[in-house]
Amino acid sequence: MDGTFKFADFIAGWFGGIxxxxxxxxxDTIKVRQQNFGTKLFVAISRTFRHExxxxxxKGMLCPVLTIGPSNAILFGVYGNLMNVFNENYVPRQVSHTDFDALRHVFIAGTIGGFFQSLFVCPAELVKTLMQIKTEGKGSWRRHSEVVYTGSIDAFFGIVRDRGFRGLFRGFAPMAIRDVPTSGLYTVTYEALNSYFEQCHVPLMLKQTIAGGTAGVASWILVIPFDVVKSRIQADSYNHPQxxxxxxxxxxxxxxxxxGIFFKGAPAIVMRTFPVNAALFVGYEAVLRHL
Structure with missing residues (x-):
């Protein structure tokens, strides 16, 4: 894969990620608040709307917006380069769903890409989580707000100042378990469905929507407990950790x-994951076609 393709993937990944x-x-905000405050889905939604x-x-969206482009570039860049190592004739989104050797390579490449992506994303997830649990409510809705940050940038530099750069990787273990193997499942599902729908002559945007959304749901549904633990560790007090x-x-x-706590936020995750990944892949593929 030459430099042009890498640059195109970066731009397309940034746009799709946004x-x-x-x-x-x-x-995602509702999911994080459910996992940390133990509320039900519609209670969390109504309380957030009523108070804020x-x-x-x-809240906390700045970090994902700024980091999702580079993080997608890491995932798809590592994935694409490794696929070229495995098969010099590799063409993106044209892996046959019946070619199990190729799909095995897709899984391995996606998993390795997911590991490097998680190294980059962990600090952003930490800052995002801290901002999402910073609420205007009272009582248990505010029980985690020991340190008050004015915004995402203040939170980032506050963590570095108080805990060093190592502090930015709080919750990395459950996050890696959540993201690394599922990145392989994510890429396998998308490539396989893309190939299958291509044979069925499904319209392009519908194909990308279904394949992208399904890949997202498939990669999330098995690891929700690790997401709960990741959120709780990242939201935990630094001075008096639980x-x-x-x-x-x-x-x-x-x-x-x-x-039941390990599946707290599951409805919000499922409701969020399909449209998010559908939008990501539709945006990504649309930009890539024009670069």
Whole structure:
């Protein structure tokens, strides 16, 4: 893959990612608040709207908007280059759904791309989570707001100042488990469905919408418990932490809230994931075709 394709993927990934962020961030905010405050979906939505209005649903969106382009470039750049290593005749989005050797390469390349992407994304997810739990409500709705940041940039530099750069990677373990293998599943699902729908002569935008949305749901549905733990660790107090690590968070969350807590926010995740990834791939492919 030459430099032109890498640059085109970066621009297309940035645009597609922003499309996904704008579509999905309100439900992502609700998901994070459910996971940290233990509220039901419609309670979280109504409470957010009542106390903060529409802007409350978009808290913490600056970091994803600024980082989603580079993070997508990392995922798709590593993925594309590795696919070229595995097969010099590789053509993006033209892997046959019946070619299991090629799909195995797709999974491996996607997994490795997901690892490097998660290294980049973890600090942004931390800042986003801290901003999303910064609410205007009272009582338990505010129980995590020990340190108050004025915005995403203030949160980023505040963490570096108080905890060093290592502090930006809080919650990386559950995030890596959440994102690394599922990035392989994500790319496999998209490539396979793309190939299948191509044979069925499905219209281009409909094909991308269904393949992208389904890939997103398939890659998320199995790892929601790790997303809950990641959110709780990242939202935890720095000075008086409840959790010693990922395993401790699993144990204490189960002891306090039961098994159901590990699927808290699942409806919001499913409702968000399909349109987000559909918008991401439609935007990505549209820009890529014109570069």
């Amino acid at each position: 499309c996904g962020v704008v579509v999905g961030h309100p439900l 209005g529409i802007p409350g649903f978009f 959790y010693k690590g990922m395993i401790d968070c699993f144990y204490k969350s189960y002891q306090r809230d039961g098994l």
